[in-house]
Amino acid sequence: xxxxxxxxxxxxxxxxxxxxxxxxQTVSQxxxxxxxxxxxxxxxxxxGATIRIAATQQGAYTDSRGRFSIxxxxxxxxxxxxxxxxxxxxDTTIVLPDSRDTAVVIIALTASGLNTxxxxxxxxxxxxxxxxxxxxxATLSNRDLLxxxxxxxxxxxxxxxxxxVVGDQVNIRGASGFAFGVGSRTMVLLDxxxxxSGDNGDIxxxxxxxxxxxxxxxxxxxxSALYGTGALGGVVSLFTSAPSEELSVRGRVYGGGYTPLxxxxxxxxxxxxxxxxxxxxxxxxxxxxxxxxNLSGGIRSDESYRDFDRQLRGFGYGKLRWxxxxxxxVTVSTMLAQSNAENxxxxxxxxxATLPPLDQNLSERLWTSKLTAAIEWSAMLSPSTSxxxxxxxxxxxxxxRIDGVTLDSNASTSIAYNxxxxxxxxxxxxxxxxxxxxxxxxVVESDLYGAQAQSIVSVFSQAEWQLPAAVILTVGARLxxxxxxxxxxxxxxxxKLGISWExxxxxxVRGSVGRGFRAxxxxxxxxxxxxxxxxxxxxxxxxxxxxxxxxxxVRYSPTSLGLPLDVDMAVFANELxxxxxxxxxxxxxxxxxxxxxxxxxxxxxxxxxxxxxLASWLGIETGVTAMLPRDLLLDEPxxxxxxxxxxxxxxxxxxxxxxxxxxxxEYRFQNRVETIDDRLSVFIPNADQRVPSHVVxxxxxxxxxxxxxxxxxxxxxxxxLLDYYYAEVVANLSPTRSVLLQVEWL
Amino acid sequence: xxxxxxVLLTSVALVLVVSSCGGLSPTDVPPPSVxxxxxxxxxxxxxxxxxxxxxVALEAKPTSPDSILAAVLSGRAIFSEALPTYTTxxxxxxxxPGAPRTFTYVVVAMQNGPNILTDWLMLDVxxxxxxxxxxxxxxxxxxxxxxxxxxxxxxxLPPQPFE
Numbered sequence: 001x002x003x004x005x006x007x008x009x010x011x012x013x014x015x016x017x018x019x020x021x022x023x024x025q026t027v028s029q030x031x032x033x034x035x036x037x038x039x040x041x042x043x044x045x046x047x048g049a050t051i052r053i054a055a056t057q058q059g060a061y062t063d064s065r066g067r068f069s070i071x072x073x074x075x076x077x078x079x080x081x082x083x084x085x086x087x088x089x090x091d092t093t094i095v096l097p098d099s100r101d102t103a104v105v106i107i108a109l110t111a112s113g114l115n116t117x118x119x120x121x122x123x124x125x126x127x128x129x130x131x132x133x134x135x136x137x138a139t140l141s142n143r144d145l146l147x148x149x150x151x152x153x154x155x156x157x158x159x160x161x162x163x164x165v166v167g168d169q170v171n172i173r174g175a176s177g178f179a180f181g182v183g184s185r186t187m188v189l190l191d192x193x194x195x196x197s198g199d200n201g202d203i204x205x206x207x208x209x210x211x212x213x214x215x216x217x218x219x220x221x222x223x224s225a226l227y228g229t230g231a232l233g234g235v236v237s238l239f240t241s242a243p244s245e246e247l248s249v250r251g252r253v254y255g256g257g258y259t260p261l262x263x264x265x266x267x268x269x270x271x272x273x274x275x276x277x278x279x280x281x282x283x284x285x286x287x288x289x290x291x292x293x294n295l296s297g298g299i300r301s302d303e304s305y306r307d308f309d310r311q312l313r314g315f316g317y318g319k320l321r322w323x324x325x326x327x328x329x330v331t332v333s334t335m336l337a338q339s340n341a342e343n344x345x346x347x348x349x350x351x352x353a354t355l356p357p358l359d360q361n362l363s364e365r366l367w368t369s370k371l372t373a374a375i376e377w378s379a380m381l382s383p384s385t386s387x388x389x390x391x392x393x394x395x396x397x398x399x400x401r402i403d404g405v406t407l408d409s410n411a412s413t414s415i416a417y418n419x420x421x422x423x424x425x426x427x428x429x430x431x432x433x434x435x436x437x438x439x440x441x442x443v444v445e446s447d448l449y450g451a452q453a454q455s456i457v458s459v460f461s462q463a464e465w466q467l468p469a470a471v472i473l474t475v476g477a478r479l480x481x482x483x484x485x486x487x488x489x490x491x492x493x494x495x496k497l498g499i500s501w502e503x504x505x506x507x508x509v510r511g512s513v514g515r516g517f518r519a520x521x522x523x524x525x526x527x528x529x530x531x532x533x534x535x536x537x538x539x540x541x542x543x544x545x546x547x548x549x550x551x552x553x554v555r556y557s558p559t560s561l562g563l564p565l566d567v568d569m570a571v572f573a574n575e576l577x578x579x580x581x582x583x584x585x586x587x588x589x590x591x592x593x594x595x596x597x598x599x600x601x602x603x604x605x606x607x608x609x610x611x612x613x614l615a616s617w618l619g620i621e622t623g624v625t626a627m628l629p630r631d632l633l634l635d636e637p638x639x640x641x642x643x644x645x646x647x648x649x650x651x652x653x654x655x656x657x658x659x660x661x662x663x664x665x666e667y668r669f670q671n672r673v674e675t676i677d678d679r680l681s682v683f684i685p686n687a688d689q690r691v692p693s694h695v696v697x698x699x700x701x702x703x704x705x706x707x708x709x710x711x712x713x714x715x716x717x718x719x720x721l722l723d724y725y726y727a728e729v730v731a732n733l734s735p736t737r738s739v740l741l742q743v744e745w746l
Numbered sequence: 747x748x749x750x751x752x753v754l755l756t757s758v759a760l761v762l763v764v765s766s767c768g769g770l771s772p773t774d775v776p777p778p779s780v781x782x783x784x785x786x787x788x789x790x791x792x793x794x795x796x797x798x799x800x801x802v803a804l805e806a807k808p809t810s811p812d813s814i815l816a817a818v819l820s821g822r823a824i825f826s827e828a829l830p831t832y833t834t835x836x837x838x839x840x841x842x843p844g845a846p847r848t849f850t851y852v853v854v855a856m857q858n859g860p861n862i863l864t865d866w867l868m869l870d871v872x873x874x875x876x877x878x879x880x881x882x883x884x885x886x887x888x889x890x891x892x893x894x895x896x897x898x899x900x901x902x903l904p905p906q907p908f909e
Binding site: 265266349351353584678681689691724725727733 | 770820821844
């Protein structure tokens with residue numbers, strides 16, 4: 001593959017070992033820069049590496065064979081920055097000749113066990129080095145997802161510093177609590193397209209095409225200045241892979257089961273059988289001329305570690321990318337997911353934690369379906385200006401069925417129509433302006449919520465100035481106008497201010513303050529529903545909740561220690577106003593639950609993340625977040641929040657004979673949630689039973705290619721190896737120990 | 747390879763040692779604390795408006811009819827299953843969560859109308875001195891079963907707390 005590149009076109013530029021030397025060759029003034037990023041030692045292409053042209057918005061990610069392409073490269077000299085997790089970064093300057101053509105670059109990176117110069121998009125809606133953004137951003141690569149053997153994204157998010165997952169709620173630095181599964185305070189995007197359901201405003205993890213996800217970015221802190229409603233606590237942004245230059249086929253099958261439970265009282269229902277879990281993914285990708293296509297799909301079956309909790313789901317994803325010219329790209333994508341699940345809401349009691357309540361109808365099933373369709377037109381209007389237009393829709397439906405018959409009283413269909421227009425332009429080399437208009441219309445037909453509609457129209461703009469002394473100043477604001485059938489229009493203004501400062505090559509300092517908000521979802525306003533033992537009644541008068549978050553951080557990535565090290569420290573404060581929470585309202589005791597603006601809260605915290613490579617074959621990573629969440633109205637700890645989140649990860653590469661192997665181990669800890677709503681105990685036995693969580697996962701992988709000549713990797717994956725029993729969600733035993741065998745075709 | 751073996755063995759040992767302890771357990775459930783007894787009914791039941799009869803243990807004496815349900819929903823009162831009506835005797839048993847608990851007003855209460863908020867009538871009040879005007883305090887410890895028998899006389903109801 002490398003030889004073909006060498007012979008094909010004009011130039012080879014080799015960036016060695018994270019060094020800063022480069023070799024300039026014959027490239028044009030407005031050229032297409034193509035090439036590949038490879039492991040320096042093996043020559044193997046590296047998938048997911050980031051390439052960025054400094055001081056521009058231009059960048060790319062390598063495909064499964066390590067290839068990339070960047071169009072309309074201009075200027076006499078370009079500085080190319082390359083990074084990849086586990087490798088030393090590359091930085092070189094290329095001198096471009098006059099003639100217009102295509103340049104080829106081969107970038108060889110040296111393994112270091114650590115990467116310190118990741119590229120992120122979500123923090124500013126454009127390509128930036130992570131050191132340049134004024135807010136904390138964490139990333140997960142496709143490799144992180146595959147190697148963990150995750151079946152849904154939420155499993156991987158649990159190992160991000162400052163992030164916890166409670167049910168389907170992603171909780172970034174304590175912003176979210178327990179809210180009956182509605183009203184996420186974390187925005188989720190796929191290739192910039194919002195994936196929040198139109199009725200519940202929740203995250204549908206099972207629709208996300210993990211096999212196609214190249215990278216996940218987690219922006220911590222209020223992000224409404226760019227992303228509007230829902231980004232009150234942060235943003236989780238997924239990016240799918242570009243089509244591969246050559247046919248790429250990847251697949252994965254896995255299977256395993258849950259080990260016997262230690263307590264006979266919980267184990268008895270299994271009657272000697274072992275609940276099994278299995279699944280398969282397949283992904284195809286190829287670029288044919290100007291058209292590239294990605295197709296992926298999969299199936300998951302999980303018999304669960306508890307009774308009445310089985311589920312079967314399937315999903316598919318397709319992306320068609322047409323590049324009629326170097327300046328224009330049109331992408332059409334669609335996703336479909338369906339699931340059939342038993343509906344374990346809460347335990348019978350702690351003595352019967354693996355069983356549903358006695359009054360649960362065991363014939364009941366929860367059927368869900370999700371469908372997305374989106375188009376994106378991306379245009380480079382000039383070397384300094386890009387335009388993205390992104391319309392799409394997201395349809396969700398859920399219904400309860402008994403013996404296959406839909407219960408009319410518990411079904412909901414929603415369609416969220418989204419449109420996003422964004423213009424990014426570089427002015428005078430030192431000022432980058434990102435502006436846009438977005439529109440969202442949620443239409444709901446539901447037995448639970450009635451026929452409802454909610455529209456949100458927004459404008460936003462953000463300017464980034466490159467000031468002297470390596471300071472970048474960011475100023476932005478967004479105006480959102482929300483309207484529903486029954487409410488007068490409401491305006492939300494969300495400003496932000498950020499600053500990042502490259503003190504020297506090793507130290508980067510950042511600071512930011514911004515406002516976040518979340519409009520009440522249709523479910524929160526109009527729910528008339530029984531959820532487990534709780535009867536919920538509507539409250540159309542809910543106002544949006546909002547927050548102010550501030551952060552100061554420093555990142556230390558020494559280049560002179562001879563030991564790859566990356567330390568990030570941050571302190572943060574979140575002031576939360578009018579938080580929408582489910583609460584007991586006794587004015588009508590027959591329907592005691594309603595959503596209201598009830599809480600004013602403050603969360604103060606500090607976060608430390610450390611990554612280091614003790615050797616090229618041994619890397620460690622750890623992150624701890626300490627928080628003081630306080631309900632200022634009740635003058636007590638904020639309910640359903642942890643004070644401490646801690647995770648650690650180690651990876652060790654070695655060889656057994658000719659087989660390259662890797663052992664990974666992860667540990668995460670959450671302290672015991674200090675307070676919950678005691679009134680839950682009236683309805684759910686032992687609802688107040690909770691403990692700290694200690695979870696250890698480990699994986700052992702072996703690449704069989706040296707023996708078989710086939711790109712096959714097998715892995716043995718152990719989850720919750722300590723078989724530690726805890727409850728992240730009230731009255732729900734969290735997953736117990738399971739062991740999976742995974743085989744991948746890479 | 748030696749390193750690998752050492753780390754692997756250490757990891758396995760660690761898992762085996764720690765895997766036998768920690769976390770939630772079915773035995774974490776405290777032994778049940780129970781309030782139980784028998785309610786006897788003397789004289790004639792009302793002809794109508796007997797919606798439900800319960801034994802209710804309240805931490806504080808209710809000041810209004812709607813405060814009974816409010817106390818239940820806020821966890822400050824415990825109530826039994828509905829007792830059989832139009833009978834002369836009915837046993838009851840109610841599990842007390844969160845023991846030890848102290849109740850200063852334990853009654854047999856009847857919902858005597860359609861409004862669950864307001865239509866409540868006290869039929870008998872626990873009093874160690876057999877004076878319904880002087881309600882007694884009941885303390886239920888962890889794992890303790892407390893027996894209280896009630897004697898309802900429809901011709902001689904106790905003073906209502908919110909009169």
